[in-house]
Amino acid sequence: MKYELVAGFETHIELATNTKIFCSCTTEFGGEPNTHCCPVCIGLPGTLPKLNKKVVEYAIKAGLATNCEIAEISKMDRKNYCYPDLPKAYQISQYDMPLCQNGYVELSSGKKIRLNRIHIEEDAGKLIHRKGDTLVDYNRGGVPLIEIVSEPDIRSVDEAKEYVEKLQLIMRYIGISDCKMQEGSMRCDVNISVRPVGSEVYGTRTEIKNMNSITFIAKAMEYEFERQVDLIESGGKVIQETLRYDDVTNTTSSMRGKEDAHDYRYFREPDLVTINVPKEQVEKIKKSLPEFPTQKLKRYVEEYDIPNTDAQLLTKYRKIAEYFEEAIDGIKTPKTASNFIIGQIFRKLENEAEKEEFNIKVSAKSLNELIKLLDSGKIKMNLAKSTLDKMLETGKNVYELISESDMGGIDDNTLLELCNQAIQQNPNAVNDFKNGKVKAVKAMVGFVMKNSRGKADAVLAEQKLIELMQ
Amino acid sequence: MAVKGKIAQYSEMLKNKDISCIELTQKYIDEIQKCDDKLNSYVTVTPDTAINTAKIVDEKISKGETLGLLEGIPMTLKDNISTKGIKTTCCSKILDGYTPIYDASVWEYLKNQNAVLLGKTNMDEFAMGSSCETSCFGGAKNPHNINYVSGGSSGGVASAVGGNIAVYGLGSDTGGSIRQPASFCGIVGLKPTYGAVSRYGLIAYASSLDQIGPITTTVEDAAIVYDAISFYDDKDSTSRGKSSANTIDTLKNDIKGLKIGIAKEYFDGIRDDVKTAIEKAIKVYESLGAKIVYFDLPVLKYALPVYYILACAEASSNLGRYDGIRYGFKSEDYHSIHEMVSKTRSAGFGEEVKRRIMLGTYVLSAGYYDAYYKKAQSLRGNIVKAFKEAFNICDVILAPTVPITAFENGHAVSDPIETYLTDICTVPVNIAGLPAVSIPCGFGNNGLPIGMQLIGDMFCESKILNAAWQYENTTGDDVFKSAEMGVKL
Numbered sequence: 001m002k003y004e005l006v007a008g009f010e011t012h013i014e015l016a017t018n019t020k021i022f023c024s025c026t027t028e029f030g031g032e033p034n035t036h037c038c039p040v041c042i043g044l045p046g047t048l049p050k051l052n053k054k055v056v057e058y059a060i061k062a063g064l065a066t067n068c069e070i071a072e073i074s075k076m077d078r079k080n081y082c083y084p085d086l087p088k089a090y091q092i093s094q095y096d097m098p099l100c101q102n103g104y105v106e107l108s109s110g111k112k113i114r115l116n117r118i119h120i121e122e123d124a125g126k127l128i129h130r131k132g133d134t135l136v137d138y139n140r141g142g143v144p145l146i147e148i149v150s151e152p153d154i155r156s157v158d159e160a161k162e163y164v165e166k167l168q169l170i171m172r173y174i175g176i177s178d179c180k181m182q183e184g185s186m187r188c189d190v191n192i193s194v195r196p197v198g199s200e201v202y203g204t205r206t207e208i209k210n211m212n213s214i215t216f217i218a219k220a221m222e223y224e225f226e227r228q229v230d231l232i233e234s235g236g237k238v239i240q241e242t243l244r245y246d247d248v249t250n251t252t253s254s255m256r257g258k259e260d261a262h263d264y265r266y267f268r269e270p271d272l273v274t275i276n277v278p279k280e281q282v283e284k285i286k287k288s289l290p291e292f293p294t295q296k297l298k299r300y301v302e303e304y305d306i307p308n309t310d311a312q313l314l315t316k317y318r319k320i321a322e323y324f325e326e327a328i329d330g331i332k333t334p335k336t337a338s339n340f341i342i343g344q345i346f347r348k349l350e351n352e353a354e355k356e357e358f359n360i361k362v363s364a365k366s367l368n369e370l371i372k373l374l375d376s377g378k379i380k381m382n383l384a385k386s387t388l389d390k391m392l393e394t395g396k397n398v399y400e401l402i403s404e405s406d407m408g409g410i411d412d413n414t415l416l417e418l419c420n421q422a423i424q425q426n427p428n429a430v431n432d433f434k435n436g437k438v439k440a441v442k443a444m445v446g447f448v449m450k451n452s453r454g455k456a457d458a459v460l461a462e463q464k465l466i467e468l469m470q
Numbered sequence: 471m472a473v474k475g476k477i478a479q480y481s482e483m484l485k486n487k488d489i490s491c492i493e494l495t496q497k498y499i500d501e502i503q504k505c506d507d508k509l510n511s512y513v514t515v516t517p518d519t520a521i522n523t524a525k526i527v528d529e530k531i532s533k534g535e536t537l538g539l540l541e542g543i544p545m546t547l548k549d550n551i552s553t554k555g556i557k558t559t560c561c562s563k564i565l566d567g568y569t570p571i572y573d574a575s576v577w578e579y580l581k582n583q584n585a586v587l588l589g590k591t592n593m594d595e596f597a598m599g600s601s602c603e604t605s606c607f608g609g610a611k612n613p614h615n616i617n618y619v620s621g622g623s624s625g626g627v628a629s630a631v632g633g634n635i636a637v638y639g640l641g642s643d644t645g646g647s648i649r650q651p652a653s654f655c656g657i658v659g660l661k662p663t664y665g666a667v668s669r670y671g672l673i674a675y676a677s678s679l680d681q682i683g684p685i686t687t688t689v690e691d692a693a694i695v696y697d698a699i700s701f702y703d704d705k706d707s708t709s710r711g712k713s714s715a716n717t718i719d720t721l722k723n724d725i726k727g728l729k730i731g732i733a734k735e736y737f738d739g740i741r742d743d744v745k746t747a748i749e750k751a752i753k754v755y756e757s758l759g760a761k762i763v764y765f766d767l768p769v770l771k772y773a774l775p776v777y778y779i780l781a782c783a784e785a786s787s788n789l790g791r792y793d794g795i796r797y798g799f800k801s802e803d804y805h806s807i808h809e810m811v812s813k814t815r816s817a818g819f820g821e822e823v824k825r826r827i828m829l830g831t832y833v834l835s836a837g838y839y840d841a842y843y844k845k846a847q848s849l850r851g852n853i854v855k856a857f858k859e860a861f862n863i864c865d866v867i868l869a870p871t872v873p874i875t876a877f878e879n880g881h882a883v884s885d886p887i888e889t890y891l892t893d894i895c896t897v898p899v900n901i902a903g904l905p906a907v908s909i910p911c912g913f914g915n916n917g918l919p920i921g922m923q924l925i926g927d928m929f930c931e932s933k934i935l936n937a938a939w940q941y942e943n944t945t946g947d948d949v950f951k952s953a954e955m956g957v958k959l
Contacts, residue, residue, distance in 0.1 A: 039572045043791050045565070045673040046552040046574060048706050080787050080834070084807055089790025134807065136795065265834035267843060270678035270784060272707050 002197045003229045006205075007160055007190055007221065008152035011167060012145050013177045014123065014185035015058045021122045021144035022049030022092065029183055033128070033137035041142035043087035048271045051076070055144040056099065056275060058176040059120045060285050062146055063100030065170045065292060066115055070282045074099050076120075076269040081262050084136050085125040093121035093147075095266040099275070105150075105166050106294065108312075113163050114151040121145050140184075146176075152191065152202065157218050157225075164188060164214055172356070173318045174289055181212045188217055193238070194228045203228070204238040208245050208252055220245035224252050296321055304334035313342050319358040326364035331371050340367060344388050361395035362388070370398045378457065414452070419464045422447040433469055441465050473942055473950045475690030476637050477543055483959070484531060484542050491524040491531070491542040494959075495586050498544040501957045502588060502635045511610040511620070511629035513549050514557050515589035520544065523586045530584075539694055541584045546636040548624050549590040550597055551682065552671035553577055556587075560673050561605035562595045564792045564818030566799040574671020575703045576640060576682055583698065588636055592626025595820045596789065597647055597675040599623050600889050601882035604822040609879070612655055613953035614918055618876040621651030627685045628655040634956025638686040638695055642672055644679045645777050646871070646896025649908035652685050653871035653921025656910045656951065658938070659685045660692045663929045664903035665710035667696075668703030674788040676781035679900040687952065689909060689939040693717040696931060713929035720932045721939045726759030728937060731864030733767035736895055740873035747912035747920040748870050751941065755868070758940055763864045769856040770898055772849045777897035778890060779833050779846035785823075786830030792818060825886065850901050857902045861927040866934050870895050871921035875914040895923070905931045909938045910949050919951075 020027055023040035040047045063070050077095035098119035104112040123145050125138035148167065154160050168179040168186060179186040193205035208224060211217045223245075228238050242261075243252040291299075293315040300311035314324050324341055328334040345362070349355045370391070374384045383402065390401050422444040423430055432440035441462055448461045483489050499517045506512050527542035547553060550560045552574040559565040573581065581587075592610040594602050602625025603609035610625040612618040613633035620629035624641025631639050632655030641648040643661035652659025660683045667682045674680060684695035697718055702711030732752065737745060752762060794800030794814030801813035819827070833842035860867060872892055882889040899906040906925040914920050926934040942950055 039570075042796065044552075044570065044572070044797070045558070045560070045568070045791070046550075046570070046671040047572075048670050050705060050707055078787050080790060082790060082793065082811060084793070084795050087791060087796060089793065090787050263836045265787070265831065265836075265839075267783060267787070267834055270676075270708075271674075 001233075003194045003225075003232075004197045004199075005155060005157070005192065005194055005221070005225045006152050006202055007154040007192045009148070009150045009154070009160070009163060010189040010191070011148040011150075011164070012187045013062075013148065013167075013171055013179060015055055015144040015146060016175070016177050017052060017054045017058060017144055019052055019054075020142035021052050021055050021120070022142055025142065027143045029185070031139050033135070033139060036139040037141070041087075042138050049092060049269075051272055051275070052144065055120055056277065057285060058144070059099050059118060059146050060277065060282060061174045061176050061289060062148070062171060063103060063118050064282070064286055064289060065174050066100075066103040066105055066118070066148070066167075068100035068103030068115060068118060070277055071097060071099055071101065072277055072279065073097070074275045074277070076272045076275070077266050078269050079121075080265040083124070084134070085127050085138075085141070087125065087138060087141060091122055091124065092269050092272070094119035099277070105163060105170070107159060107162050107166065111153075111159070113153045113159070116149045116151055118146050118148050121147060152193070152205075157221050160190070160221055161214055161218055164217060169293060169316065173293060175318075181214065184212060187212050190217060190221060192221060192224050192228070194225060194232065203232075204240050206238065206241055206243050206252075208243045209255060211245060216245060216247050219247070219250055220252060223250055227252065290318065293321070300334075304328070304338070306335055306338050310338050310342055313346075314338060317356045317358060320355065323358060323364045327367040327371070329368055331368065332375055333371070336371050336374065337367065340371070340388060344385065344392065348392055360392065362391045366391060366397045373398060415448075415457075415461060415464060418448045418451050419444075419461060419468055421451065422465065423468055430469060441469075473688050473946055475688045475694070476686075477539060477691045477694050480543055480637060480959070481537060481539050481541070484527070485537055487531065489959070491527040491586070492521060494542070495520050495524040495544050495588075497957050497959075498588055498635060498637075501955075505633055505635050505955050508616050509611050509613060509620075509629045509633050509635070510608055511591050511626045511633065511635065512546070512589045513559065513561060513592050513605075513607050513626065516556055516587055519556070520586045520588050523584050527584050527586070538583050540580065540698055542586060543637050544586040544588050545580070546588050546591045546627060546630050546639040547577060548593050548627050548639065548641045550593060550642055550673040550675075551577055551590075551640060552673065553587070553590065556590065558590065558673065559606075560596045561593050561607055562819065562823065563606045564799045564814070565797075566818075568798045570671075572671065575668040575705055576699045577671065579699065579701070588630075591624075591630050591636075591639060593641075594623035594625065594647075595823050596673070596785070597623040597642060597644055597680075598785070598822050598826050599882070600646075600650060600892060601877050602626065602629075602651070603880070603883045604820055606820060611879070612876050612918070613955055614656060615876075618878055618918060619654065619882060621654035621876060622882075623647040623651075624659075624685060625651045628652050628657060628659070631655070631685050631687060632657045632953050634687075634952060634958070638684055638691055640682055640695075640699070641685050642675075642680055642682050643896075643900065644675045644681075644781060645893050645900050648683045648685055649871045649896050649906060649921065649923055650893070652908045653910075653923075654876035654919065656913075656919030656921075656953070657685060657687050658689055658692045658907065658909050659683065660696055660907045660931070660935070661899060661905060662696060662700060662931060663905040664900075665708050666700045666712065666905070666929065666931065668701070668706040668709045670703055670705040670709075674784075676784040677788060678784060679777075679781055681900070688950065689907070689935060689942045690718070690721060692907060693721050693935045693939070696935070700931075710929075715932065717932045717935045720936050722943075723936050724759070725755075725937055725940045728760040728866065728933075729763050729864040730755055730760045730937070731763045731765055731860055731867040733765055733770065733860070733867060733869065735767045735770040736869035739894075740870050741875075741914070743914045744870050744873060744875070744920050747914075748868070748922050751911045751922055752868065754941055754944055755937075758944060760937070765860060765863060767856055767860060769849075769852050770894075773853060773898040773901055774890065774894055776846045776849045776853065776901055777893065778829065779842050780850065780901070782826045782830030783834050783843050784830065786827045786834065789819075789823065789827055794818070822883070822886070853898060854902045857898070857904060857927075865926075866930075866937050867925040869923055869925065871908040871923045872896070875916060875918035875920055899923075899925055904928060905934060907934050907938050909942060910951075911941075911945075912949055913951075
C-alpha cells in the first residue's frame with residue numbers, strides 16, 4: 001500500500017523587539033547568564049506584567065503578511081505548568097482568543113498551507129546542565145514569541161521545507177524576526193501522521209518537538225514517516241505521543257505519551273487587560289508593511305520583463321530586492337541589472353546566509369552608474385563586466401576605475417583639440433552663441449562628434465565648448 | 471463626642487513642635503515592645519528604618535519646611551506588600567529568608583512621603599484565612615480581648631492599629647481581608663474599587679480580586695490614606711487611579727436625601743446582636759436625613775461559591791512560583807528537581823494554602839473547568855450586573871461586615887467550612903470590584919466590636935466615606951471606642 005504523509009507545524013518565532021514582552025529588559029541574544037533580567041521577568045512575588053505594544057504590532061504584521069484575520073478583541077491567558085525555566089510556573093500566552101486567525105502561506109506550486117492561528121506569548125529561560133548540576137539562565141525568559149499554528153495541510157517533506165523557508169522569508173521581509181534557527185529564534189514542532197493514499201481520514205499523529213534546523217526537520221520527518229508506515233504495515237498502531245528527534249542517531253524517541261500530556265489549566269490572565277486592536281490600527285500597520293515577495297515577483301515579471309526564475313532569486317531576500325530596485329532607478333534595461341546581480345554579484349556570495357546579508361562592496365548607486373554608461377553606449381558589455389569585477393574587488397566606483405579613453409572614447413587633450421577646431425572652423429556658430437543663441441553650441445558638438453567618429457562624450461564636449469567660448 | 475482623626479492631629483503636633491518625630495516614633499517602638507507579646511501583630515519590626523525617617527522629618531521641621539499630611543506618621547504594612555531590603559514573608563514558611571529587591575508602588579510612594587514604617591504586620595498565610603491564625607508566626611490577637619482573634623487576613627494591621635501601636639496601616643482585601651479584621655478590632659477598613667490602588671508589589675493571592683487599602687482608627691484617616699495611595703500606576707495594567715477629586719474634600723458633606731440601600735439577603739443568618747447593631751445604625755442614618763431603600767439581591771447566594779472557586783483558581787496559579795529554585799525556603803532532602811519542588815512545597819506551605827491550591831487546581835482541570843470555573847465566571851457577571859442595577863435605586867448599600875464578632879482563638883482554623891461561610895457579607899464586593907468601607911457600629915453581647923460596611927458603586931469612595939464619616943461623627947466615642955493599650959498622646 002502507498003502511504004501519504006500528513007503534517008502540520010507549530011512554529012515559534014522570537015520577535016525582534018528591543019525589549020521583552022512584559023518588562024523593559026533587553027531581548028538581546030546571549031549575554032552573561034541572568035543579566036537581562038528584572039523582578040518582572042524572573043517573576044518575583046508581587047510583580048505584574050505590562051504588555052509591550054510593539055509585540056502586538058509585530059504579531060499583527062506577521063498576521064497580515066500571512067493573510068490572517070486580525071482580531072479586534074483578544075486577551076492573554078495563563079498556561080500553567082511547572083518547570084524550572086518558567087519562573088512564574090505559568091507562561092502568559094493566548095488560548096481561545098488569538099490575535100490572528102485563518103491565514104495561509106502560499107507555496108511556489110500555488111498550494112496554500114492554511115494557518116489556524118498566530119498568537120503571542122513569552123519565551124521561557126534556559127536550563128544549563130553542568131557537571132551533574134542544573135543551572136537556570138532567565139535571560140531568554142520573557143522574550144516575545146509568536147506561535148504560528150498551521151493546519152495539517154503539508155503532504156511531503158519538500159512542502160514542509162518550503163513552508164518553513166517561506167515563513168522565514170516572510171518574517172524577515174517584514175522585519176519582525178531574524179528567524180535564526182541555530183540561535184533558537186525560530187523553532188518548529190511538527191505534528192505528523194500517515195494514511196493510505198486516497199484516504200480522507202487522518203491517522204494518529206505524533207509530535208516531534210523543538211527542531212532548530214530545516215535539515216533536521218526534513219530528516220526527522222522522513223524518519224518518522226518511515227517509522228509510522230513500518231509500524232502500520234507490520235500490524236502495529238501509531239500511538240499519540242510527543243517525540244524528540246536525535247540528530248546524531250537520526251531517530252525519534254518518546255518524551256511523553258498521551259496520558260502524561262500536560263493539563264495546562266488555561267485561564268484568563270487577570271493581571272492584563274483586554275487587547276483592543278481597532279480596525280484603523282490594522283490599516284495603519286498594513287500601510288507600513290513592505291511589498292511582499294510574491295507581489296514583487298509579479299511586478300518584476302510584468303513590469304521589468306524579468307524571467308520568473310530570475311525574479312524569484314531577486315525577491316527571495318529583502319535586501320537583494322531593495323538593492324535591485326535602487327540599481328534600476330532611471331534605467332531602461334532592468335534586465336541588465338538583474339543579470340549583473342544574479343551573475344557576477346552572486347558569484348561573490350558563498351551561501352544563502354551571505355545572500356541574505358547581501359554585504360557587497362558595490363553600492364546600488366554604483367551599479368546604477370555602470371548600467372547607465374552601458375545603456376548610453378559609452379561602454380561595451382565586455383568592459384562593463386570587467387569593470388564590475390573590479391568594483392566588486394575594490395569597492396571603487398565606475399568613474400574611479402575607467403577613464404574617458406577606456407570608455408572607447410577620447411582623452412581630455414584630444415577633446416580639447418577637437419573643441420578648439422570646432423570653434424575655429426565654425427565662426428558663425430560661435431557668433432550666434434555669443435549673441436545668446438545657446439542652441440548654436442549643438443552644431444559645434446555635432447562637429448566634435450563627427451570628427452571624433454562618435455567617440456567623444458557629447459555632454460563633456462558641450463561643457464568644454466561652452467567653457468572655451470565664455 | 472466626635473472622633474478626631476489621628477493623622478491630621480499628629481501632623482499638627484509635629485508642625486507645632488509639640489512633639490518631635492523621633493519622640494513620636496520612639497513612643498510607638500516602645501509600645502510595640504510592650505504590647506506585641508500579647509498581640510503578636512508585628513512579624514518584622516523596623517526601628518532603624520523608622521528612626522532614620524523620623525530624623526529626616528525632624529530636620530525638615532527644624533528648617534521650617536512644609537510637611538505632607540502623612541509625613542512623619544508611624545505606620546505599618548501587611549507582610550504581603552513588597553518592601554525593598556525588608557523581609558516580606560506573607561507569613562509563610564515558603565518565603566522564609568526572602569527579601570524583596572524592589573518596593574511595591576504604594577510603599578514607594580509613601581516612602582517618598584517620609585511615612586515612618588514601624589514594621590511589617592502579621593497575616594494569614596498568603597492572605598488565606600479569616601482569623602490570622604494560618605500565619606506561620608501564629609495569629610495576631612484582638613486588642614479588645616486577646617483571647618479572640620484579630621480577624622483575617624490583614625489581622626496584624628488591624629491588631630496593631632486597633633491596639634494603637636501603629637497610626638494606620640495598609641492591608642489587602644481579596645474577600646474581606648481588610649474589612650473583616652477592621653470589624654473584629656473595632657476600627658475602620660477601606661477596600662477600594664478594583665484598580666483604584668496599584669497592586670504592583672502586592673504578593674498575589676487572587677489577582678482579579680486583590681486590592682490594597684487602608685486600615686485606620688477613624689474615617690478621616692482612611693480618607694487621607696486612600697487619597698494618598700490611590701493613583702494611576704503604569705506598572706499595573708489594571709490600575710486606573712482615582713476617579714476624580716480627593717475623598718477628603720467631600721468627607722463632611724451633608725447626607726440629607728442620600729439613598730441607603732438595604733438588601734435583606736445580607737441579613738440571612740447573621741447573629742442577633744449584630745443585626746440589632748445594624749438596625750440601630752439604620753436609625754442613625756434616618757435621623758441624618760438619609761432615605762432607606764429596601765431591595766432584593768438574590769444573586770448574593772452565589773457569591774461564596776463564586777468567590778472560593780475564582781480565588782482558589784487564581785491562587786493555584788499565583789502560588790505555582792514558590793518552588794525553592796530562586797528564593798525563599800527550599801527543602802534540602804531531594805534527588806531530582808521534581809522531588810525538590812514537591813518537598814519544598816509540601817513543607818513550605820501550610821494546610822489552608824495547600825487546601826486552596828488543590829481546590830483551585832481542581833476547578834481549572836480539564837473536565838471540571840466548565841462545571842466550576844467557567845460557571846463561576848459567568849455568575850460573576852451576574853453579580854456585577856445585580857450591583858449595577860442596585861446602584862440605580864440607591865447611592866450606597868449598608869450591610870453587616872461579618873455575621874458575627876471575632877472568633878475565639880483556635881476556633882476558625884478548626885472548622886474551615888464554617889469559617890468560609892462567615893465571608894458571606896464581604897466577598898460580593900470583591901467579586902464586583904466595588905469599594906466598601908467597614909466601620910464600627912457597636913459591641914456584641916460578648917463585648918467585642920461589631921462592624922458594618924457601606925458599599926459604593928465603582929470609584930464612589932467619596933460617597934461611602936462621606937456616609938461613614940457622618941455616622942462616626944454622630945455616634946462618636948460610644949461606638950468608635952479605642953482599645954485600652956498602646957500609644958496615647
